[in-house]
Amino acid sequence: MTLASALKPAAGAVTAPVLTVEGLTVSVRSEGRLRPLVQDLSFTLNRGETLAIAGESGSGKSITSLAILGLLPPNVSVTAGRVALGDTELTALPESRLRAIRGDRIAMIFQEPMTSLNPVMTVGTQLVEAIRAHTPVSRSEARTRALDALRAVRLSQPDRRLTQYPHELSGGMRQRVMIAMALALRPEVLIADEPTTALDVTVQREVLDLLRDLQREMGTAIILITHDMGVVAEMADRVIVMRHGARVEEATTPDLFARPQADYTRDLLAAVPRMGQGAHRPPVTAAPVARLSDVVVRFPIRGGLLGQVTHNVHAVEHVSFDIRRGETFALVGESGCGKSTIAKALVGLVPHAGGIEIAGQPTDSLDAAGRKALCRRVQMVFQDPMAALDPRCRVGDLISEPLLIHGLGSAPERRARAQDLMARVGLSADQADRYPHEFSGGQRQRICIARALALQPDLIIADESVSALDVSVQARVLDLLRALQQEFGVAFLFISHDMAVVENISDRVGVMYLGQIVEMGTRAQVFGNPRHPYTQRLIAAVPVPDPLHVPPPRPRLASEVPSPVHPAGSGPARVRLVDCGDGHLVAEAQAPSLSSSRP
Amino acid sequence: MTDATGADPALRPRGALARLMRRKMALFGLALIVLVVAGALAAPLIAPFAPDEQMFDGLTLEGAPLPPDGRFLFGTDLLGRDLFSRILYGAQTSLIIGVVANGLALLIGTLVGITAGYFRGWIGAALMRFTDLMMAFPALLLAICLAAIFQPSLWIVAMVIALVNWVQTARVIYTETTSLATRDFIAACRTLGAGTGRILFRHILPHLVPTIIVWGTLGISTTVLLEATLSFLGVGVQPPTPSWGNIIFENQTYFQSAPWLVFIPGAAIILLALAFNLVGDALRDVLDPTQRGRD
Numbered sequence: 001m002t003l004a005s006a007l008k009p010a011a012g013a014v015t016a017p018v019l020t021v022e023g024l025t026v027s028v029r030s031e032g033r034l035r036p037l038v039q040d041l042s043f044t045l046n047r048g049e050t051l052a053i054a055g056e057s058g059s060g061k062s063i064t065s066l067a068i069l070g071l072l073p074p075n076v077s078v079t080a081g082r083v084a085l086g087d088t089e090l091t092a093l094p095e096s097r098l099r100a101i102r103g104d105r106i107a108m109i110f111q112e113p114m115t116s117l118n119p120v121m122t123v124g125t126q127l128v129e130a131i132r133a134h135t136p137v138s139r140s141e142a143r144t145r146a147l148d149a150l151r152a153v154r155l156s157q158p159d160r161r162l163t164q165y166p167h168e169l170s171g172g173m174r175q176r177v178m179i180a181m182a183l184a185l186r187p188e189v190l191i192a193d194e195p196t197t198a199l200d201v202t203v204q205r206e207v208l209d210l211l212r213d214l215q216r217e218m219g220t221a222i223i224l225i226t227h228d229m230g231v232v233a234e235m236a237d238r239v240i241v242m243r244h245g246a247r248v249e250e251a252t253t254p255d256l257f258a259r260p261q262a263d264y265t266r267d268l269l270a271a272v273p274r275m276g277q278g279a280h281r282p283p284v285t286a287a288p289v290a291r292l293s294d295v296v297v298r299f300p301i302r303g304g305l306l307g308q309v310t311h312n313v314h315a316v317e318h319v320s321f322d323i324r325r326g327e328t329f330a331l332v333g334e335s336g337c338g339k340s341t342i343a344k345a346l347v348g349l350v351p352h353a354g355g356i357e358i359a360g361q362p363t364d365s366l367d368a369a370g371r372k373a374l375c376r377r378v379q380m381v382f383q384d385p386m387a388a389l390d391p392r393c394r395v396g397d398l399i400s401e402p403l404l405i406h407g408l409g410s411a412p413e414r415r416a417r418a419q420d421l422m423a424r425v426g427l428s429a430d431q432a433d434r435y436p437h438e439f440s441g442g443q444r445q446r447i448c449i450a451r452a453l454a455l456q457p458d459l460i461i462a463d464e465s466v467s468a469l470d471v472s473v474q475a476r477v478l479d480l481l482r483a484l485q486q487e488f489g490v491a492f493l494f495i496s497h498d499m500a501v502v503e504n505i506s507d508r509v510g511v512m513y514l515g516q517i518v519e520m521g522t523r524a525q526v527f528g529n530p531r532h533p534y535t536q537r538l539i540a541a542v543p544v545p546d547p548l549h550v551p552p553p554r555p556r557l558a559s560e561v562p563s564p565v566h567p568a569g570s571g572p573a574r575v576r577l578v579d580c581g582d583g584h585l586v587a588e589a590q591a592p593s594l595s596s597s598r599p
Numbered sequence: 600m601t602d603a604t605g606a607d608p609a610l611r612p613r614g615a616l617a618r619l620m621r622r623k624m625a626l627f628g629l630a631l632i633v634l635v636v637a638g639a640l641a642a643p644l645i646a647p648f649a650p651d652e653q654m655f656d657g658l659t660l661e662g663a664p665l666p667p668d669g670r671f672l673f674g675t676d677l678l679g680r681d682l683f684s685r686i687l688y689g690a691q692t693s694l695i696i697g698v699v700a701n702g703l704a705l706l707i708g709t710l711v712g713i714t715a716g717y718f719r720g721w722i723g724a725a726l727m728r729f730t731d732l733m734m735a736f737p738a739l740l741l742a743i744c745l746a747a748i749f750q751p752s753l754w755i756v757a758m759v760i761a762l763v764n765w766v767q768t769a770r771v772i773y774t775e776t777t778s779l780a781t782r783d784f785i786a787a788c789r790t791l792g793a794g795t796g797r798i799l800f801r802h803i804l805p806h807l808v809p810t811i812i813v814w815g816t817l818g819i820s821t822t823v824l825l826e827a828t829l830s831f832l833g834v835g836v837q838p839p840t841p842s843w844g845n846i847i848f849e850n851q852t853y854f855q856s857a858p859w860l861v862f863i864p865g866a867a868i869i870l871l872a873l874a875f876n877l878v879g880d881a882l883r884d885v886l887d888p889t890q891r892g893r894d
Binding site for chain 1: 782783784786787788789790791792793794797802805806886887888889
């Protein structure tokens with residue numbers, strides 16, 4: 001946050017608050033009892049101010065925003081307190097009057113822009129509908145306003161966007177459309193529920209900049225709901241920290257970060273991964289467990305009458321690196337850059353060209369038995385632990401399943417091993433008879449890690465394995481991974497979009513862009529001396545959890561990542577890596593151009 | 600969250616059967632099924648009359664069937680036969696059709712759907728095109744062809760129903776399997792080195808159980824009536840052998856004057872389907888660990 005915006009609320013603070021919440025209690029009715037989700041929450045929101053409500057999952061921050069809008073689920077209700085928008089008591093209003101206020105005076109942006117836009121309606125139709133629902137204007141007038149709104153959020157080619165469907169836009173563009181829709185009617189209050197969580201860092205940066213600019217122009221008050229303390233530090237004037245439905249602490253942003261009062265706030269801030277915190281570790285020089293040379297993964301797109309391949313998605317293009325025993329190699333990049341595809345190629349979930357060697361053994365010449373044996377050496381931990389565990393199996397069975405598949409040990413031995421592994425990842429052995437849904441997110445990820453360890457692999461691929469977890473849980477899982485690495489000497493391929501996490505955990509880093517590695521080296525080389533402009537942009541885009549940090553000036557660009565889809569027969573220009581000292585590989589200075597034919 | 604190992608011993612996970620027994624509706628359904636099966640097996644012992652005995656005093660003086668009374672529990676039909684006895688004997692036929700033939704159809708449909716849905720590619724395409732072909736093929740024509748080749752009998756009907764009725768199940772199971780196959784936990788299984796059989800039957804099939812149960816119970820009433828249609832065309836059981844379907848079929852034109860002749864066998868079919876549905880529903884909940892503790 002800049003100094004100027006820090007001083008801004010003082011100017012407008014004399015006026016009455018836009019939104020007042022007093023003693024708000026929201027409860028869910030289950031089994032005939034009322035259980036509070038939000039307890040006795042009070043705050044005010046002034047014009048032009050940004051109030052952040054921060055907390056981990058289950059803290060009641062999203063329920064609070066739904067309660068303000070009167071959008072609570074059927075069995076959840078406001079049981080005490082009041083919400084007032086200016087002079088209007090929202091809690092007392094009937095649904096029909098609330099509907100008129102929603103979108104018009106209070107607007108909301110949701111976390112996942114794809115699911116909050118109707119996929120079968122064009123962007124224009126949805127915008128026009130939103131505008132005409134609240135203001136009696138003609139269709140063409142509404143269209144003009146929609147166009148203005150799209151211009152205001154700096155979307156390229158706004159005319160064309162009006163006729164496009166949501167799936168034709170990228171994630172960042174969709175979130176801009178959502179913001180345009182929310183701000184088209186110039187609401188007094190904008191509630192943004194995790195507006196950037198589903199976006200890449202560079203896109204997050206653009207969306208945050210945009211929100212701040214728009215707020216300055218329109219004077220909208222923003223309630224920003226987030227779990228990301230970096231976003232809080234950059235955006236908010238004031239912060240409310242919530243936990244278990246109650247307010248833990250409320251302070252101005254600089255105060256909160258400089259002098260956190262509550263223990264919970266201190267823990268929360270301590271758990272936030274920060275750049276430059278990673279402990280120095282000696283370089284790993286052991287033999288490689290996995291070696292990728294010139295790996296290419298392309299997905300054909302068929303078209304035409306005879307189903308010929310007309311285009312290829314160039315997901316991974318000529319990627320080479322190796323992972324040494326006991327080392328953590330991190331792949332970073334934005335969504336769609338091919339980092340998860342590499343993981344899938346490694347475990348044989350997608351076909352690839354080029355060579356992959358696991359423990360000195362090439363994988364492409366293997367028969368079925370060889371492939372199965374390979375599974376014992378390479379294991380994977382997925383992003384969403386709930387999705388990766390069969391909900392109908394007991395946890396003990398899930399953890400011992402790999403042993404069963406590979407015919408290792410007798411039933412009691414497998415059971416003992418499962419309990420042993422559970423204890424090793426910090427779960428108690430008597431939980432083995434429970435089902436995945438009975439655990440919390442962090443515990444589920446521990447179950448996945450235990451399952452991956454069951455076969456004592458040489459390499460564990462962690463594909464965004466901590467991204468879906470709360471920061472405090474994330475910190476503990478990262479600690480666990482580090483401890484396991486020391487104990488078992490297992491190598492990690494750590495795939496993440498989170499630069500701060502990568503900086504904390506990795507030994508070596510590869511930065512991927514459009515299917516190719518553009519920079520690779522030790523952590524100190526890549527983070528301490530980023531050479532490639534893309535790496536620099538990624539690092540600069542990470543929100544810094546320090547309100548006094550003044551971000552370096554940077555161009556506000558609404559650039560889009562070029563498409564990895566190329567017509568059959570042509571492809572992206574191959575990036576050539578050159579060594580700029582001590583194995584620090586950087587792509588040769590050339591703009592990654594779109595098309596150049598290659599046989 | 601913690602109910603599974605909570606202090607209340609009644610909530611601890613136990614055998615699926617024990618948990619099933621704790622549900623009243625499931626017990627009711629189970630009792631109904633046992634009653635029907637027992638009635639069908641013990642029909643010669645229980646039935647007050649022979650099913651094909653055309654009784655002289657089973658009709659009014661004008662020749663109309665008698666409504667239910669003390670002597671004829673469910674009344675008599677147009678030929679003066681005791682309906683109660685016919686229902687008991689008919690249960691044999693209808694159970695074979697509704698449970699065995701329908702179950703066979705379900706099995707074929709599930710196997711075809713799950714295989715096509717998991718493998719996709721040319722195997723899936725071939726299986727699903729075959730399914731489409733069967734869907735378009737008229738069931739009656741197939742039945743008549745088969746009846747022309749073989750002796751018409753109950754087993755021909757059962758075979759025809761099994762051969763015709765699996766297609767809808769296959770379609771639905773196919774769609775569900777395709778979406779299940781892309782889920783992360785299946786990918787996770789594959790990275791563990793799990794074989795196809797294990798993935799299909801240990802990890803995909805349990806998720807299909809609710810669908811299979813719904814289609815299975817829906818199938819009971821439709822197959823019982825389909826049997827009546829086929830029998831009417833001379834393919835299946837021949838008169839005077841009773842089945843619930845053909846009792847309805849014979850008498851539906853007299854619905855106005857003798858409603859019990861349609862109503863009672865109809866109620867029997869509905870009750871049987873309901874019984875299977877109740878047990879099926881309870882089974883689904885009992886077998887689904889995520890539903891536990893919600894009853």
